[in-house]
Amino acid sequence: MTSLAADKERFVWIRINYLCISAIDTKSQKFSAEVLIEARWAPLPGELGEDSTDKKGEAKEGEGEDEPEHFDPKLVISNAEYVRKEKFWHRVESTDSCHKWVYLCWRLTGDFYENLELENFPRDVQDLSICVSSERHADEIELLVEDRKLPTVDVNNFRANQEQPCFTSKEWFLFKHVESEKLPETPNSDVELGSTAGFVVGKCRVCRRSQYFFLNNILVMFCLVVLSLTIYAFEPRYNMTRIGAGINLLLVAVAFKLSVSANLPLISYLTYLDVYMLGVILYLCVNIIIFAFLSLIKDVQATARLADKITVSILIVLMIIAHVSYALVFVSRTNIPIGIMLGKDQKYEEELYKLKKRKNSKVVKVVARQIPPPRNCRVSNGRYSPGSYSRERHSPIRDEESQAMLPIRVNEIRRQGNYLQSI
The missing domain is CATH 1.20.58.390 (Neurotransmitter-gated ion-channel transmembrane domain)
Structure with missing residues (x-):
């Protein structure tokens, strides 16, 4: 795969989501999981063309030789031992300022290697990490941690060793938070500096239940x-x-x-x-x-x-x-x-709540601006002023109808705002 602009450095933001963790093998030091990796970057002028609709597809043999429409960051997972199933697709999103972002979504299921720290066994806390890198040179791409959305882990879909017949319902306890960090190249490495774009590592944590x-x-x-x-x-x-x-x-x-x-x-x-x-x-x-x-x-x-x-x-x-x-x-x-992990769970929930609250408030303001004010209201400093109207432009009959419709329109705005906050 070749890029549309290989001579320019791209900034690619990476977000790692854990959809399902199905097994954790302590002896082999690996775990099986289904993850969703999102990569975001800004397209160059004229790169998308006229047609910027979403395109989906599955990775098959021989498809990697065709030149894609979008820029290809050539992402790889360095600690992946075996990938059983994978699927990818692109989507284009526009912000309020009409700025476009291209998203690459990569969903895969496989086995991942993890160096377990067993000093506190059998009551140990383990990191389940996904290490994302790129095959491109450091002059072509720079990987960054996604700062617009938080990485997530599906706690309800955690099935690691739950079917084993033992005293407890399962062997592991999954924490709610996910941490992401950027790991640059190590200066003492034998690899020539600049040959890789560094790593973005996502970590979720589990704690072993010691009763068994x-x-x-x-x-x-x-x-x-x-x-x-x-x-x-x-x-x-x-x-x-x-x-x-x-x-x-x-x-x-x-x-x-x-x-x-x-x-x-x-x-x-x-x-x-x-x-x-x-x-x-x-x-x-x-x-x-x-x-x-x-x-x-x-x-x-x-x-x-x-x-x-x-x-x-x-x-x-x-x-x-x-x-x-x-x-x-x-x-x-x-x-x-x-x-420490329970404290990080609390901070993660607070950040997630603030992010959702900020997003819902923006959506409510956009919807409120799209709803026109009543005919007998005047907008002053962003607020509706009922009863402030000109008798010269409105007849008494229309004024009475508008006055009767005013509480109905206000209730519509309130209902739509409450619905968006419930989402």
Whole structure:
């Protein structure tokens, strides 16, 4: 595809809308979604021609070789792994000042790669980003973030993992806000500067619901910790039985840890779930070492039982302190990003409300200007003045008819204004 004016730089504003998020795969670090990307730019004089009607079409093989009527920004999604379906169309809109804008709408469904941050797993907040760039040179096009409309996400059409049978209705919670930012080229990149037009990244956020992992992972490991204390019910002279029972619990904990890690990607840091499970494994190892030392005094029954009581008391105190500390740190650390995202949701709703209110007020004023005033009213400072009319130009009969029609016309203006505000 070639542009109609390739030698001039174009400013293209990008807006990314999330229509549906159908799946989030933590192990593969990707998500499936349906998005709508809108690109807006100003056409050059004479570019549109006489016919500026909307043209729609679907991307098919062989269509990219034909020269389009509109300028082609050659947009690409850098983090798209596989696109299953896509459709595009153009439309032309005119503003109040008779200035025209060309819109390219690109609707597609596919899988997108996302580098997940799993430090706070299983109560983590993840970004689901769409990275839009252009195949054109930086001298031909400059990508900007759309400033006239806010990017949106359809919260009601969020179906990620809702069909999984678990304790909660779904695994993820979707926030309402969407953020867009312009990422320029990095100076330290190996690519020659100016060869790309930068990136426009749209981000929506999701939070993982942790109830499922607490019930199926942490609760199971906690049961192993409690069962390890029952080993002290054996007599001190059966110390080899104690060691055997401790090793069995250790093997169960290690096998369970490996099964949980199989559902996570290979990462170079520990998650909060890893910290707890490794702490349980370390505790079981220490317990087995204690049994080995107690075997030295197993022949002295009184001393061995006293040592068992002291050991169990110390282990219970340490276990309570460790679990309370872990719970406090886990909740406090994971609440920070969740609180930030909820605050952004509130700001996004306020900005959206102001934008809709400003738009509706402009539409109401335009409609009010299009409705002619009553025949017996005079417009003064933008307001209708009923009763101010000239008796020389109006007969008494027409004045009475106009006076009777005045409240009807005013009610028409009010009804149309209320209808537009309801939209």
